[in-house]
Amino acid sequence: MSNSRSHAPSPSTLPAEADLSLPPTPHSVTSDWTPLAGEENAEPENPRRSDDDNELHAEKAEGFILGPMPVADFLDFLPAKHTARRPSTEGAFNNVDEPDVASRLLAAIGDHDRCPGFEFKYNVLDSTSIKPALVCVPKDSIGSDNEAAAKYAGELFIDVQSSDQGDFFRDPKPFADRQRHKFVLTPQDAEKTNRVKALQAMGRNIRWATDALMHQHRVHYFSVSIHGLRARLMRWDMSGLIASESFSLREKPEVLCEFLWRFAHASTVERGYDPTVERASSSEECLFRRLVSCHVREQLDLKLVDIPEEEVKVEVREEYKEQCALLEKTVGQHYEAGRVAALTICAEDGSFKRCLVSRPIATNFSMRRGAMRGYWAVMDGRVVFLKDTWRQYVHEPEGRILKELEAHGVKNIPHVEHDGDVPKVMYCDGMLTRFSAMANFERTTRSKAGQQPSFQCTETDLYREAEWLCHGGARIVVHPRVHHRLVLKEVGFPLQTLRGTKELLEATHDAFQALIAAHDNARRIHRDISAGNVMFYRKPYEDHRTGYLIDWELSSKVQEDGQATDKYIVGTRIFLSQRLEARSQRRHMLQDDMEALLYVVAYCGLHWLQHPAHSKDMRQVVQAMFHNRREVHVGDVPEVTHTTFQTMEPGKGKLDIKENQTYIDLPNFNADLKDWLSHSMDLNHPRDPNEATQWDTPEPWNDYWKEFLERELPEDDRIRKQDSSSMRPKFAVKAISHRAGIHPNKRKAPQRRGPTDDGHANDAPGNGRPVKRLRRTAG
Numbered sequence: 001m002s003n004s005r006s007h008a009p010s011p012s013t014l015p016a017e018a019d020l021s022l023p024p025t026p027h028s029v030t031s032d033w034t035p036l037a038g039e040e041n042a043e044p045e046n047p048r049r050s051d052d053d054n055e056l057h058a059e060k061a062e063g064f065i066l067g068p069m070p071v072a073d074f075l076d077f078l079p080a081k082h083t084a085r086r087p088s089t090e091g092a093f094n095n096v097d098e099p100d101v102a103s104r105l106l107a108a109i110g111d112h113d114r115c116p117g118f119e120f121k122y123n124v125l126d127s128t129s130i131k132p133a134l135v136c137v138p139k140d141s142i143g144s145d146n147e148a149a150a151k152y153a154g155e156l157f158i159d160v161q162s163s164d165q166g167d168f169f170r171d172p173k174p175f176a177d178r179q180r181h182k183f184v185l186t187p188q189d190a191e192k193t194n195r196v197k198a199l200q201a202m203g204r205n206i207r208w209a210t211d212a213l214m215h216q217h218r219v220h221y222f223s224v225s226i227h228g229l230r231a232r233l234m235r236w237d238m239s240g241l242i243a244s245e246s247f248s249l250r251e252k253p254e255v256l257c258e259f260l261w262r263f264a265h266a267s268t269v270e271r272g273y274d275p276t277v278e279r280a281s282s283s284e285e286c287l288f289r290r291l292v293s294c295h296v297r298e299q300l301d302l303k304l305v306d307i308p309e310e311e312v313k314v315e316v317r318e319e320y321k322e323q324c325a326l327l328e329k330t331v332g333q334h335y336e337a338g339r340v341a342a343l344t345i346c347a348e349d350g351s352f353k354r355c356l357v358s359r360p361i362a363t364n365f366s367m368r369r370g371a372m373r374g375y376w377a378v379m380d381g382r383v384v385f386l387k388d389t390w391r392q393y394v395h396e397p398e399g400r401i402l403k404e405l406e407a408h409g410v411k412n413i414p415h416v417e418h419d420g421d422v423p424k425v426m427y428c429d430g431m432l433t434r435f436s437a438m439a440n441f442e443r444t445t446r447s448k449a450g451q452q453p454s455f456q457c458t459e460t461d462l463y464r465e466a467e468w469l470c471h472g473g474a475r476i477v478v479h480p481r482v483h484h485r486l487v488l489k490e491v492g493f494p495l496q497t498l499r500g501t502k503e504l505l506e507a508t509h510d511a512f513q514a515l516i517a518a519h520d521n522a523r524r525i526h527r528d529i530s531a532g533n534v535m536f537y538r539k540p541y542e543d544h545r546t547g548y549l550i551d552w553e554l555s556s557k558v559q560e561d562g563q564a565t566d567k568y569i570v571g572t573r574i575f576l577s578q579r580l581e582a583r584s585q586r587r588h589m590l591q592d593d594m595e596a597l598l599y600v601v602a603y604c605g606l607h608w609l610q611h612p613a614h615s616k617d618m619r620q621v622v623q624a625m626f627h628n629r630r631e632v633h634v635g636d637v638p639e640v641t642h643t644t645f646q647t648m649e650p651g652k653g654k655l656d657i658k659e660n661q662t663y664i665d666l667p668n669f670n671a672d673l674k675d676w677l678s679h680s681m682d683l684n685h686p687r688d689p690n691e692a693t694q695w696d697t698p699e700p701w702n703d704y705w706k707e708f709l710e711r712e713l714p715e716d717d718r719i720r721k722q723d724s725s726s727m728r729p730k731f732a733v734k735a736i737s738h739r740a741g742i743h744p745n746k747r748k749a750p751q752r753r754g755p756t757d758d759g760h761a762n763d764a765p766g767n768g769r770p771v772k773r774l775r776r777t778a779g
Contacts, residue, residue: 058168058203062184063477064240064367066463067470068171071255074233074244077222078262078270082744086261087112092253098228102133102160105226105249115260117742118155132157132208132223155271156222156263157212159205163228166195168202171246172470182472198227206367209236214365214373216734217277217341219456219483222263224256233259238371238390239458240478267741274456274483276422279735280340280356288340288356288378289331295376295383296330299492299538299545332729334359334376339732343386345379345418345485353418355379355487357386358732370481373733376491384417387486390458391553392479398553399486401524405552408521412514412548414535418487421455456483490548492537495600501609501672502713507536507547508601509705514549515597516698519590525564527588528554529596530572531603556588563587574626575599578658581628582651591695598680599625599654605673610717612667621663624653658685672713679704 092114096104106122109115119139123131135154172181182189190199205225212221213236220237226249233244233255247255269275280288297305302323304316312320335358343355357375365371370390377386391397399419406415461480463469469476498504511534518524526533528551536545554571556564564587569580577592602625605611606618623629629645630653637646656662664677683694683701694700 056203058185058199058206059187060368061202061206061241062186062472062474064460065169065184065243066240066460066466066476066478067169067183067243067468068232068245069242069463069466069468071233071244071247071252073468074235074242075255075258075262077235078259078266079741081262081265081742083258083261085744086257087114089254089257092257093229093249096229096249098162101162101226101229102158105158105160106134109260114257115264117264120158121154133160133226134158154212156224157208158224158226159201159208161198161201161225161227163230165197165201165227166193167227167230167232167246168195168198168205168225169232169243169246178468178470180473181470182474183470184472184474201225201227205234206241209234209241210365210367212236213238213371214363214733215731217274217736218272219274220272220459222272224259231256235460236367237458237460238365238367239481240367240460242460242463265742265744268736268738270741273736273738274422275424275738276344276456277341277735279737280342284342284354284356285338285340287381288358289335291378291381291383292334292376293327293331295491296327299536300326300330301538301543302327332359333361334729336729336732339735341733341735343377343388343485345487346420346423347418348420353379355384355386359729360733361730363730368477370479377487379417379487383491385414385488385491387488389484389486390481391484392481396553397484397486398551401552401555402488405518405522405524408517410514410517410521412510412546413518413552414488414490414548414550416486417489418485420485422483422485424454424456457481490535490537492535492545492548495531495534495536495547495604496608497536498604498608498718500713500715500717501605501670502709502715503536503545504601504604504609505673505676505705505709505713507534507545508597509709510547511549512594512597512698512702512705515590515593516702518555519558519698523558524552524555525558525588525590526552526555526593527564527566528571529593529600530575531600532572534600558590562589564589571596575603578651578654581654590698594695594698594701595684598677598684601673602669602677605669605677608718609670609673610719611669618668621657621668624663625657628653657681659687661687670714670717672711676708679708 092112093105093108096108103122106120109120115136117139118136120134120136123133123135134157136156136158137154166185168185169183170181170185172178172183185195185199185202187199190196205223209221209223212218220235223234223236225232225234225243229249230246231249232246235242249256263271296302304312304320304323305327307320309320340356340358343357345353345355347353356378360373360375362372362374370392372390373386373388375386375388377384379386387398397419399416402413402416403419405413458481461478464476464478495504495507498507511529515526515529518526526549529549533549533551535548535550537548538545556566558564567587569576569583569588571580571588573581575596577595579586579595580588580592606622620631623631623645627645627647628650629647631643632640632646633643634640640646657664658681661678661681664674664681666674668674669677680701683704685695686693
């Protein structure tokens with residue numbers, strides 16, 4: 001991979017009444033965002049956040065925020081444009097004053113057309129504001145570009161905060177030691193200086209920018225932060241934030257005016273949109289919906305929907321209606337009318353392919369951990385799975401890992417159709433190839449034919465050693481990331497769509513076979529076994545679904561002693577083995593993945609299979625096994641005033657369940673699953689202290705599991721639950737029609753002449769009609 005990269009400037013308690021029996025969101029795909037053990041998940045999508053949530057965003061932000069960049073350098077992120085026709089900047093914001101900064105700024109920008117071609121939507125500010133004060137949208141946008149400006153955060157947003165809240169950044173004084181100066185407001189400083197509201201404002205800005213990058217196909221994003229009568233310009237990408245120096249709107253109005261002028265005349269690519277993505281045509285959208293519908297029918301075995309309604313027999317009419325409703329609902333999880341995007345993918349042979357997507361089934365974006373979207377996609381006339389990520393350079397691509405596993409004969413894993421970083425410019429036979437979306441792509445990206453192809457990379461990391469950077473003693477953890485796309489051939493359904501005990505145990509046993517083969521043949525362990533990483537897939541012409549083990553990007557090679565070569569503990573926290581949760585000194589091993597798979601079966605049995613347990617009892621086992629919390633009552637612990645759950649020492653909850661098999665009984669599990677869990681736990685951690693464990697190798701558990709599957713197991717004992725939020729469709733990611741940059745006229749606009757003594761402009765009579773000039777005659 002080429003490293004050529006262009007850039008513009010140089011350089012713990014829960015209330016008992018909470019319904020903890022409901023499952024959290026097990027994702028079918030993950031990416032670099034996957035949390036380290038003990039960390040919380042990445043930012044969720046619900047736009048309503050409490051102040052505590054915003055403070056949490058801000059607490060973890062110090063490591064990925066760089067600043068303050070000089071304003072002149074920051075403006076160079078956008079190309080300079082002729083300013084002959086730019087409205088005068090003198091006194092541009094003299095009428096902007098507190099407390100009504102947002103509405104007056106809106107008038108100052110709009111009345112003089114300081115951002116041509118765009119308009120700003122105003123959101124009333126109050127104590128419960130969840131939207132930016134001003135959101136910029138194109139004036140001539142069509143379709144649904146404008147209808148959800150708040151959700152998509154528009155082209156850019158302007159956040160307005162009052163001066164009494166204070167700025168969440170602090171510029172150094174002249175000649176200050178920038179190595180020691182603390183630029184980013186920390187929670188400790190916020191408490192000392194009474195700027196907690198400023199900390200919350202920073203968290204809101206991070207959330208809004210992250211949501212914009214998640215809901216739009218973008219490489220970077222711009223925003224403006226205003227506090228009182230001072231402002232900062234900000235540029236976001238998936239490695240972090242670059243903030244400019246603070247400037248006064250009154251004393252230096254030309255800064256904001258110049259930024260808006262450049263922004264308005266920049267191309268869509270220069271404003272941050274991904275040039276490899278555009279809107280799909282109407283025929284492509286029809287193809288996408290038809291193929292997705294066919295794939296759903298095949299995977300869910302919906303045979304009745306192919307029969308014309310008038311030919312359906314009376315005895316199966318109800319089942320027919322159920323299958324039709326299920327088909328429509330499932331297709332709706334992957335398709336949103338009018339919102340299908342076409343991604344250009346460069347194949348290994350140099351050819352270009354169109355990959356159609358609409359609603360993602362999983363989205364996880366975090367400035368600290370990278371980004372991922374997972375889609376059902378259509379490419380080459382069939383349904384595939386697209387994993388669109390921003391990955392770190394140091395990480396081994398998942399596609400390469402899957403190809404290695406396939407070469408070693410590992411079964412029940414997805415197969416790679418395409419794997420590669422996303423280029424900025426496409427080359428074919430040494431010639432620069434323009435994307436169909438861009439009429440003048442070479443000019444708008446300032447690339448030249450003959451250069452080596454570069455990839456879409458983050459730029460924030462390029463400024464980690466900039467001379468203007470303030471460290472403040474904090475460790476800068478801005479990681480370089482590259483845009484990466486992985487296309488997989490198999491597309492299935494997550495484990496939570498199980499139909500009964502039999503299918504659950506068969507699918508997880510299939511995944512166990514992949515785990516064993518990867519360890520024995522390729523000397524690799526998965527390290528992220530979770531309910532979201534086992535997928536149902538119905539192979540062609542088969543009447544049952546097979547379990548596939550997916551998401552191998554966090555996997556690691558193993559040493560001679562069986563421990564992972566990667567020393568870090570990673571994975572989905574609730575499924576970690578008891579040893580890893582207790583922070584053992586030994587690294588991840590195959591036995592930890594086996595134990596995690598045991599917890600996956602228990603998790604699914606609790607949430608989706610029939611059992612007679614009361615919801616309160618179920619909350620207790622969920623909290624103990626998966627969240628390491630125990631129920632405490634008034635009087636059990638000092639200062640406890642109501643029944644609640646408290647965190648135990650690491651690994652204590654799972655250890656108690658393994659030693660005593662607490663809650664592994666009929667009220668919580670059906671008879672068959674209870675037997676399977678009890679015997680499996682005995683193999684892992686015998687209740688008899690004199691009995692040796694049989695967990696050192698996978699063979700004893702595998703032999704027992706195979707024998708157990710010969711039983712007559714329930715096939716349709718799934719609980720018919722209402723949809724949880726994890727099953728609701730996500731919003732389709734916004735795609736646009738690309739446009740080249742606009743070059744303003746070099747000549748000044750015709751100036752209106754000043755008024756005459758009679759109050760009318762020169763050459764204009766009182767009736768408003770132009771004065772007819774007399775043509776001079778010769779002589």
